[in-house]
Amino acid sequence: MDATTAPHRIPPEMPQYGEANHVFELMQNMLEQLLIQQPKDPITFMIEHLQRDNDYVPKIVILGPPASGKTTIAMWLGKHLNSNLLSVESLIAKEYSSLAASARTHYQKFQTLPNMLLVRLLQERLREEDCVRRGWILDGIPETREQALLIQTLGVSPRHVIVLSAPDTVLIERNLGKRIDPQTGEIYHTTFDWPPESEIQNRLIVPAGISEGETARRLLEYHRNIVRILPSYPKIVKVITADQPCVDVFYQALTYVQTIHRSNAPFTPRVLLCGPVGSGKSRQAALLAQKYGLVNVCCGQLLKEAMADKSKYGEMIQPFFEKETAVPSYVIMKVLKQRLDQQDCVERGWVLHDFPRDRDQACLMDSMGYKPNRVFFLNVPYDSIIERLTLRRTDPVTGERYHLMYKPPPTMEIQARLLQNPKDSEEQIRLRMEQFYRNSAELHEFYGQAITLNGDQDPYTVFEYIESGIINPLPKKVP
Ligand SMILES: Nc1ncnc2c1ncn2[C@@H]1O[C@H](COP(=O)(O)OP(=O)(O)OP(=O)(O)O)[C@@H](O)[C@H]1O
Numbered sequence: 487m488d489a490t491t492a493p494h495r496i497p498p499e500m501p502q503y504g505e506a507n508h509v510f511e512l513m514q515n516m517l518e519q520l521l522i523q524q525p526k527d528p529i530t531f532m533i534e535h536l537q538r539d540n541d542y543v544p545k546i547v548i549l550g551p552p553a554s555g556k557t558t559i560a561m562w563l564g565k566h567l568n569s570n571l572l573s574v575e576s577l578i579a580k581e582y583s584s585l586a587a588s589a590r591t592h593y594q595k596f597q598t599l600p601n602m603l604l605v606r607l608l609q610e611r612l613r614e615e616d617c618v619r620r621g622w623i624l625d626g627i628p629e630t631r632e633q634a635l636l637i638q639t640l641g642v643s644p645r646h647v648i649v650l651s652a653p654d655t656v657l658i659e660r661n662l663g664k665r666i667d668p669q670t671g672e673i674y675h676t677t678f679d680w681p682p683e684s685e686i687q688n689r690l691i692v693p694a695g696i697s698e699g700e701t702a703r704r705l706l707e708y709h710r711n712i713v714r715i716l717p718s719y720p721k722i723v724k725v726i727t728a729d730q731p732c733v734d735v736f737y738q739a740l741t742y743v744q745t746i747h748r749s750n751a752p753f754t755p756r757v758l759l760c761g762p763v764g765s766g767k768s769r770q771a772a773l774l775a776q777k778y779g780l781v782n783v784c785c786g787q788l789l790k791e792a793m794a795d796k797s798k799y800g801e802m803i804q805p806f807f808e809k810e811t812a813v814p815s816y817v818i819m820k821v822l823k824q825r826l827d828q829q830d831c832v833e834r835g836w837v838l839h840d841f842p843r844d845r846d847q848a849c850l851m852d853s854m855g856y857k858p859n860r861v862f863f864l865n866v867p868y869d870s871i872i873e874r875l876t877l878r879r880t881d882p883v884t885g886e887r888y889h890l891m892y893k894p895p896p897t898m899e900i901q902a903r904l905l906q907n908p909k910d911s912e913e914q915i916r917l918r919m920e921q922f923y924r925n926s927a928e929l930h931e932f933y934g935q936a937i938t939l940n941g942d943q944d945p946y947t948v949f950e951y952i953e954s955g956i957i958n959p960l961p962k963k964v965p
């Protein structure tokens with residue numbers, strides 16, 4: 487086969503490097519900034535952008551009906567995250583901008599802005615240094631689907647969209663009590679958020695457009711638009727009920743905007759399952775292989791296959807098995823390397839269990855460039871493991887595995903001929919569990935972002951926890 491048509495061998499260290507250094511997100515953010523800023527000198531711009539290293543600044547949109555608390559929450563988030571609050575009012579109030587001046591004239595006359603003008607105002611604002619450095623929070627923008635699409639054509643995409651919701655009756659009633667501090671622009675409420683200082687109380691004003699009729703009209707318009715806006719933001723929308731105290735809305739909003747979304751970077755799971763004998767590693771590995779196509783790499787099985795194939799490593803391993811002594815780690819690593827370098831492991835990812843069993847083996851594997859990007863420790867109490875393993879039997883005729891409690895043999899005839907693996911004796915199990923727990927603390931320390939799961943539950947419940955741990959991004963490491 488012509489080398490140029492052969493499937494490109496992707497060395498395993500490439501995807502590993504990309505994941506470890508968030509290369510995909512880095513390039514994606516830089517491309518977005520290039521589109522937004524359209525610098526005359528892209529190279530210099532990219533150098534400055536990369537040196538700024540501010541890919542995780544807030545990029546938030548807060549939508550919601552009138553009186554739902556968008557501005558209140560946007561202001562509080564802006565202060566807490568030290569980011570910029572952008573609303574229609576703040577955009578048209580911008581000084582030394584001819585665009586803002588013409589927008590002000592239009593807004594004073596019609597209390598609204600043409601879509602294109604609003605989007606150009608937004609683009610002008612987002613290009614400013616403070617928005618690039620500290621991110622932005624859009625308060626009530628976009629108001630229509632057309633605006634949402636125009637904003638997207640600028641290359642502006644929010645990372646988090648919050649949609650506040652509350653019954654119309656609550657909002658109409660609530661808006662009547664809205665008050666604004668003309669000096670600071672702070673928003674208060676005669677019932678829910680009254681300032682303690684009498685000086686502020688005395689200068690509060692009743693804002694325009696909060697009458698029942700006006701609020702009802704704006705509610706109608708909002709409901710008509712919001713259903714057409716949301717499809718522009720699949721997977722990044724969080725609806726928060728605004729019919730609760732502001733502070734509760736704020737903390738739910740803050741928690742959400744501080745979550746890291748699953749990146750759409752290509753991700754090849756390289757999963758390591760650790761746990762004592764009988765904790766469910768093989769079962770979970772089989773489920774992962776079945777559902778996600780990962781290659782199931784059971785170290786013990788691999789060594790037996792190497793011996794069965796009479797490979798050069800198999801002949802090295804044979805004596806250790808015969809003497810029932812531990813196979814040297816470097817020999818195991820050679821067999822493992824041979825398997826993990828195969829195309830299926832590189833392309834589809836793998837789920838490894840039964841190795842490494844201690845820190846030295848973990849260091850050896852790491853030094854050879856095999857770095858799992860998800861590590862799980864399955865915790866199962868001693869009694870449960872004893873129950874799982876000592877009742878295990880195998881049918882010498884069919885090779886079928888049974889469990890006297892969970893999967894009893896169908897006939898007395900089979901029951902009579904079942905054999906128990908000597909390794910499943912209580913004494914053997916205790917020794918193997920002690921061996922695991924002797925090394926587990928060091929392994930845990932080596933794999934700093936390992937996830938510990940309660941393995942003593944239904945296999946499919948355990949599997950759901952593992953799936954969630956694989957699909958969701960690991961929490962950012964606190965430096
Ligand atoms: N969760 C809440 N509970 C009670 N009152 C609230 C809550 N959130 C905001 N308010 C009050 O409701 C009024 C409207 O709040 P705010 O102006 O932030 O809403 P908004 O969605 O920005 O409204 P608009 O779209 O009309 O500007 C204010 O007086 C505010 O103090």
Ligand SMILES: Nc1nc2c(ncn2[C@H]2C[C@H](O)[C@@H](COP(=O)(O)OP(=O)(O)O)O2)c(=O)[nH]1
Binds near residue numbers: 762763942944948
């Ligand atoms: N209740 C329960 N039993 C489980 C679970 N996972 C595996 N088992 C049972 C099946 C086997 O009889 C026994 C050992 O499972 P295994 O997957 O071979 O364990 P391991 O030695 O590979 O870690 O425990 C599980 O998640 N829940």
